[in-house]
Amino acid sequence: MKGQKLFREYYEPKLIEQGIDNVVLRTYTHIKGFATDDPDNSTQLLFTPRAEVDERMDVLFAGMGESRGMAITSLVSVKATPKYLFLLDCSLAISEEHERGLINTLRSSTHLFPALRSGMVLRTRNSYHVIGFVPLTLHEWNTHMGQAILLRTAQKEVVADIRYVGHSLERGYGSLRLSDYQGKPTPDFVTYL
Numbered sequence: 434m435k436g437q438k439l440f441r442e443y444y445e446p447k448l449i450e451q452g453i454d455n456v457v458l459r460t461y462t463h464i465k466g467f468a469t470d471d472p473d474n475s476t477q478l479l480f481t482p483r484a485e486v487d488e489r490m491d492v493l494f495a496g497m498g499e500s501r502g503m504a505i506t507s508l509v510s511v512k513a514t515p516k517y518l519f520l521l522d523c524s525l526a527i528s529e530e531h532e533r534g535l536i537n538t539l540r541s542s543t544h545l546f547p548a549l550r551s552g553m554v555l556r557t558r559n560s561y562h563v564i565g566f567v568p569l570t571l572h573e574w575n576t577h578m579g580q581a582i583l584l585r586t587a588q589k590e591v592v593a594d595i596r597y598v599g600h601s602l603e604r605g606y607g608s609l610r611l612s613d614y615q616g617k618p619t620p621d622f623v624t625y626l
Contacts, residue, residue, distance in 0.1 A: 440505070441487065443622045445483070451511070451566050456483055457478050458478075458481060459503070460477045504610050506520070507601070509568060517570070518565060518607070519563070519565030519607070520608065521564075521565075521593055522594040523593060524560060524593060527557075534590065536554060537586075537587065538587065538592060542584065543626075546580065547569075548565030548569055549626050552565040554624050556621045556622075557618075558618060581593040
């Protein structure tokens, strides 16, 4: 399955590189027309030791599909200490110009976003996702999320999806889709930062 491949080939090696012990995956049902998740609280957070994720992937992804999605979250731990990854959903439409601008902006912004010193960009059908793999404290994560709404490309285009930032701050963690869901395909890997 494409989501499993994305996780195993691109995401997991960076988790290992950063010494991350545990990850939190999220399964959810999103109802069209609602600005947030299913009001019946169908969201489940799955706290999983990183070393066991591969074993559990087949079972986890078997239950996903058109009616239920799988996502990675910013919640992780390093040596049993809670940490956060910087996850960002972007507002830039898919184009070669936007992709180049986004990558250049992110690479030149590591002084503001230390989490991006080890990061990657994914392409969705409509836009881009960004994952910073350097683990952050809650305070650092909040700062990164707040600064993300100010991030602009050289062409002065807004990078962050403001609604995504708001939902993440409201929830207390970020979440990015990892599986095919409601006609949206699994994101594609673009590049490491």
